[in-house]
Amino acid sequence: MKKVSSLKIAAVYIGTVVGAGFATGQEVLQFFSSFGIGGLWGIILVTLLFILYGYIIIELGLRLSAKSHLEILKASCGKVIAPIMDIIITFFLFGAVTAMLAGTGALFHQEFGIPIFIGCLIMAILSAITVLTGIKGVFNSISFVAPFLLISVIGISIYALIHHPLVINQTIHTNSNPLLSNWLVSALLYVSYNIILSIAILGPLGAQAKSKKTVRIGASLGGLGLGVSSLMIYFAITAYLPSVKDLEVPLAFIAESISPILKILFSIILIAEVFTTTVGALFGFASRIAENFKDSASRKWKTTVIITVIIAFFASLFGFSNLVKYLYPIIGYVGLLLLILLLISKIRTQKKRMP
Secondary structure, eight states: OOOOOOHHHHHHHHHHOOOOOSSSSSHHHHIIBBBBBBBHHHHOOOOHHHHHHHHHHHHHHHHHTSSSHHHHHHHHHHHHHHHHHHHHHHHHHHEEEEEEEHHHHHHHHHHHHHHHHHHHHHHHHHHHHHHHTHHHHHHHHHHHHHHHHHHHHHHHHHHHHHHHHOOOOOOOOOOOTHHHOEEEEEEEHHHHHHHHHHHHHHHHHHHSSSSSHHHHHHHHHHHHHHHHHHHHHHHHHHHHOOOTTTOOOOOHHHHHHHHHHHHHHHHHHHHOOOOOHHHHHHHHHHHHHTTTTSSSSHHHHHHHHHHHHHHHHHHHHHOHHHHHIIHHHHHHHHHHHHHHHHHHHHHHHHHHHHO
């Protein structure tokens, strides 16, 4: 497989995070906009942490020639904690697949009046087909879609702000989620759950990188892209509060307020981005369960992928906003330990290299 460039790394990083991170607007609404002006500080912190941890994980993947997230965990968490964290991450990867199927169902229902279960089913089928093609198909699908969403999100947000001027000091705290007590906790959990859900792709991605410099530039561009996009969505959603606070897919509502045609185009791009995160999570989960990373044509691999999407499909009917509200923060709390261990591992490695 051809070594990936910095731009490819950035695109895959953004594409892996974006579906669960901010594509629908529901995530930014609950983790940032609901805290008013505090959400701004949260996004600044999140941007820096995305750059830092993206680099740590992808560089580890390069150094270890990682084939899954397990090598990353063994190197950073130790022999005792690594197996436990592996089980937790694998479980939450399944949770991400479920949440993304639910998000698709919510989008289809809100924007096109199509029954939720049909949207969930379509995403389940498309994701399974893509994952069955192997890691090259996963990387290509993720990196291809990411730029389209970034352009559309930034464009919609700029237009929204022009027509709905935002006064930051008038934003209000609307968060009633006991799992998200303040903006600092919310920001840390946001990074944590996104890193847990993306590590299964970022580790193997690093193994395909050209060099350490490529990793550093790619992680920086990816983290910066995620931060800027989150900031733009924060502004747009806050400007439309309280109109969007009870919607499953707030960004689609904002797009519709600009133009019905834009709403349709954005919805299509949004579905594509949710698809990339679904594919990443499904690939990470199936590769660990099947314990057969390379041979995507094996019967065990195919069976694992198919059974996983079937179970996730039924679980997704629980509802997207509920999954964002409860599943994501829980993943985040568990992931805080991983963030700490990754940072400690990086510091120790740097000290060993010092003369």
